Amino acid sequence: MNPRKKWLVLPSLTLLSSLLTGCGTGLGAWNSGPHLVVGMSDDVLAVDPASGYDPGSWLLFNNVFQSLLTFPNGGTEPEPDAAQKCFFTDTRARTYQCTLKDGLKFSNGDPLTAEDVKFSFERVLRINDPAGPAVLLQSLDRVDTPDDRTVVFRLRASDATFPSKIASGAGSIVDHRVYDPDGLRKEATAVGSGPYKLDSFDKQKAVFSVNPNYKGLAETKNSGVTLRFFHGNQTALKESVVEGAVDVAYRGLNVQDIADIDEQIGKKDLDVVEGTSAEVQHLVFNMKDPIAGNLGVRKAIAYLLDREALIKQVYHGTAIPLYSLIPAGIGGHHTAFLDRYGFLPSKKEAAAALRAEGIEGKVKLTLWSTPSRYGPATDQELSTIADQLNASGLFRADVRSLPFDQYEKAVAAGRFGVFVKGWVPDYPDADNFTSPFFGKGNVLENNYSNRTITTTLLPRTAAETNRAATTQDFERLQDIVAEQLPVLPVWQGKQYAVVRDDVRGYEYCLDPSTIFRFWELYKA
DSSP: OOTTOEEOOOOOHHHHHHHHTTOOOGGGGOOOOOOEEEEESSOOOOSSTTTOOSHHHHHHHHHHSOOSEEOOTTOSSOEESSEEEEEESSTTSOEEEEEEOTTOBOTTSOBOOHHHHHHHHHHHHHHOOTTSSGGGGTTEEEEEEEETTEEEEEESSOOTTHHHHHTSGGGOOOOTTTSOSSSOOOSSOOOOOSSEEEEEEOSSEEEEEEOTTOOSSOOOOSSEEEEEEOTTOHHHHHHHHHHTSOSEEOTTOOHHHHHHHHHHBTTBSEEEEEEEEEEEEEEEEOTTSTTTTSHHHHHHHHHHOOHHHHIIIIITTSEEEOOSSSOTTSTTOOOHHHHHHOSSOOHHHHHHHHHHTTOOSOEEEEEEEOHHHHOTTHHHHHHHHHHHHHHTTSEEEEEEEOOHHHHHHHHHTTOOSEEEEEEOOSSSSGGGGTHHHHSTTOTTOSOOOOHIIIIIIHHHHHTOSSGGGGHHHHHHHHHHHHHHOSEEEEEEEEEEEEEETTEEOGGGSSSTTOOOOGGGOEEO
16 A cells, blocks of 8 residues: 555544634635645536536535535534524424624625525525526525524425535525526626635636635635636546646546556655545335346345445445445444345345245346446446356346436336436435435435335434434434345445645545535645
């Protein structure tokens, strides 16, 4: 193992949160450190928060726009940012109230008041852009503003995760004097109250400078950032960081790129940095499929899947085995699938599961993949799983792959028996790894429903403002899913960045919140 490769070890979340509670000097702490260049292969699809719902756009939002709440470094519990304080006023998690800090301003000098907060949330819901975050705010009924500094959110149903949702990119506050209440902003410009101003934006790059009007938790440690876009060209991104054209390569380096760069450390002034991630990937089973709909088949797959070998062979250690619906680092993590199906693959148990359902002979099965959405290694991953199944002598499995648009239509039409689903959370709470999959209108579209989950466990966890108190319910939910097997967790990802060796602060950019904090970066 290369001694210069860095693994991030952050303080405990409780300690880190307590250390940061008193922070927030904002502009008073920034210095005129060097300008940095960050590269990524993702595109930024929107600069208007009512539209963007992709990793690139939210990276921009998190640095340019301010939310009432934000996730502190290394933490998964939201803390006040534009707000001075926020709290539920009732025990049912139906009314949420925030008091704004005094003297907030947008980057153009306009005052930020409760009117702007109300406008921002109502605008997202009114525009309801298909590529936007309105789906996260469906529990919101109305917003009241009794005075310039008070905002009251009235919810349609209990939603204890509402603070996490408004701490995400969906809670970005815009200037009501500048933004159209009924339409998306056509100019590639932005007016926010976050740590940075967006100075320019085009197909090649976005340029950010420090916002002197910012008043919040962030303490900027540089004079600005240029974000270069590589539009999926991973080779160009790799070459740019190796040759020093960018200081930090964030999203888009594939497994082989990381391995190649790791080998060059010592020859080049580079560090490969590994951080935690809440990205997960599952196998999904169509419960109405004539083959995958059979519980014995699903159990046999669960008994035969060798996650350790898969990750070693395909991902070269850039992911970890996942035996839980809720990833490690998120409250509610519970290894229900390890407890039920074991750590080592078992042909004996798999064969017994098939026999119990009266299945004889090899099971013919197709695994469906889409690398255009879930990464270039996805086809190889599914092929490796098929090989594992076939090596048991119990399956005759193959793999087919489609572009993402065709893949999604086929999933919705119920054409696939077994398919892959990747998930990057909107906010770091167990709810975001369960409700979208097993609640009303679930995104898996695999014909699975369980009344205990939908009528008891999810509503009860949604009403519990003490998120630590939801652990038992989320564990029970995962035990039910592990038994019925509508999905099978495969791996949890890691976040990587490649940095020039004079760059510092990256350890606060790679955590489960998925917030890449420009303000933490600086040069030694």
